[in-house]
Amino acid sequence: MSEEITYADLKFQDSSRKENIHEFDRVGIKVYTTLKIETGKLNKMQIFKEELQRNVSLQLIHNKNSSKMIRDLSITLQEIATKLCHELYKREPDHKCKPCPKAWMWHEDSCYILSDHYETWQKSVMFCSAQNASLLTIKNKSVLEFIKSKKLRKYWLGLSNGEYQDYQNLDETIISSNWLTRRRNDVNDRMSCGYIDTQYVYYTDCTSRMRFICEKLANPVEVKSTLLSEIPDGKYS
Known part of the structure; x- marks a missing residue:
């Protein structure tokens, strides 16, 4: 009787061990699968992050170039307006584009x-x-x-x-x-x-x-009022 119990116990223990192993395998596979999925997500996020950083860098470079172009254009327009105002001032000392107070x-x-x-x-x-x-x-x-x-x-x-x-x-x-x-x-x-x-x-x-x-x-010459001061018939306002 004791041998049957021992055999049964051993058989039960062996069965339990196998179930535990199978359960461990299932958990391991689940953990591995989850880890693999999460790793894939992390890789995608890293790729997205790098792409976003590249896009931001390109945008910053574009903005910097645009700002420089706008700044250069503003300087050029200011120089043109100043030269034009000088010519208008020679013709008419009290021309409104003059960047000095009246009588100066x-x-x-x-x-x-x-x-x-x-x-x-x-x-x-x-x-x-x-x-x-x-x-x-x-x-x-x-x-x-x-x-x-x-x-x-x-x-x-x-x-x-x-x-x-x-x-x-x-x-x-x-x-x-x-x-x-x-x-x-x-x-x-x-x-x-x-x-x-x-x-x-x-x-x-x-x-x-x-x-x-x-x-x-002298004050800076006003670009808009100076460049628009010459009218089509050749007269000056």
Whole structure:
């Protein structure tokens, strides 16, 4: 009897072992299948991610190129509008495209005004400052020739010096170290200030009264209004 039980037990255990193995095989196959499916999904997602990154990179490059083209075009249009406005300004000094306030002269990228008021050098500086401008400084040949063409007589310039000195040719002022660099409050009665008289620069007491020249940076020329200002019949608005 005990042998039958032992045999039966062994047979039962063997059957259970086989079922466990089969169950393990089924689970293993299921896990493998699931892992394979998920791995496939991950691979597809990786491929999608890489493709998306490529597309984004290409779009960024395209946008960058487009932005550069737009920027270059804007610069070109601005240059064209500025040149056109210069021509219109030569024909009509008060043309609406002029990037300077009324009564101010326009030269290259700056605006200039000749004041008829007689003021001390210090008050002249203050007056120009109130206009968001400064006393004229001549630091390149273009401005030099522009000012020389005006044949000015006794106008304060942005020149101040700690001592009196002889007059100098206007051309020499381009390299002068006396152009205004100190604050106006630093100028006192012992200093001399420079003024233009035709082709020359002279120095005198800063408390003397003279007319003066202010300068400030011109506003950008408005592209749209300038390019549309010329009408078909050849007249200018």
